[in-house]
Amino acid sequence: MRVTREKAAENRANVVATAARLFREKGFDGVGLDAIMAEAGLTHGGFYRHFGSKEGLAAEAVAHAGAVGEQRLADAATRAEFVARYLSPQHRDDVGGGCMLAALGGEIARQGAGPRQGLTAHVRTQIERLAGWLTGRSTPARRQQAIATLAGIVGALVLSRAVDDAELSEEILAAGRAVYGGRAA
């Protein structure tokens, strides 16, 4: 049963968004194409009419999640506000809808060219936008601080999620907010 071009495009976008969520929640190897397609309301057989392979979908999902993350940074008014949201318990508990770098950074290093390209472009963008908020003397100094800040908040989110003790998890988030959300980098 053929559907309209619009419906097909909507379905495709739905699959990408669903994949972006499920990959972040369960990892690239932790979720199958059948689960992604079913969650998007389709059957798995139609997958290859839209995507060349699972890795192709992974590349689009990474790009999609990256764009959402960039919008979040752009929407924040101040660095402190962004860091407070990024290192909030809500973000920690929303792996599927949260930062792609924290959820998949380690795995993307082992993926093919597509996903890595998407991640790299996202990292560049976030560094540049963060640098605009920083107060270092020179442009290189601000960029250096931006890189260290991005690394710090990503690392803190990863650790806060990996640890099995709620108190330690909160402590990691709080320390990150204090150090990376304040004036010093």
Added chain:
Amino acid sequence: MRVTREKAAENRANVVATAARLFREKGFDGVGLDAIMAEAGLTHGGFYRHFGSKEGLAAEAVAHAGAVGEQRLADAATRAEFVARYLSPQHRDDVGGGCMLAALGGEIARQGAGPRQGLTAHVRTQIERLAGWLTGRSTPARRQQAIATLAGIVGALVLSRAVDDAELSEEILAAGRAVYGGRAA
């Protein structure tokens, strides 16, 4: 063909060390028990005489890799030396022998109790040892700095590995060394 108790214990330790390396290199789902056992010089059938399940081995592998990482921190003379080694191109390129938090942190968040316990204990130890090197006014301030420093170097290593551009990767390492290896946290 039964082997001596000593040889059996040596074989078991070999499997754990091999698994610790392969899991870091390829992820928990990226390597099979047959590959681990083969690399350790055994056949896969004997696996369950030593371990209850793949997850059981994962827990031991995480504990093993964590202990090696703790030794590395203890062996360093200064914070700057440790950070310089941690954020070196050599460490970045040695995923299988390097920091377990950077290689598997994201995935361990999705694992069962065993691996998460091992990671949590390792995080606590590293925070405490890092705090001993820091110069904050109060003990809580030093601990806060230690947490932010650990998060920062782990995040920087993850990003430097994930990015597909060699120049950006070096820049991330250098920024991390400058910010986290210096006097300011």
Added chain:
DNA sequence: TGTACATCAGTGAACGCGCGTTCACTGATGTAC
């Protein structure tokens, strides 16, 4: 110390299951006239 037997680390084949991918088919959409 020597002998007979029990133990058990390791072997290799087999089982099930899940998953990525392929394919023939369906039937509504899109298009040519």
Added chain:
DNA sequence: TGTACATCAGTGAACGCGCGTTCACTGATGTAC
């Protein structure tokens, strides 16, 4: 505008392969006497 046909998004079954796990077996080690 209406009709006939081509297109193609989506369906559902099937294929292969890899992997975690199980199991009967082997034969050297460990132990009881």
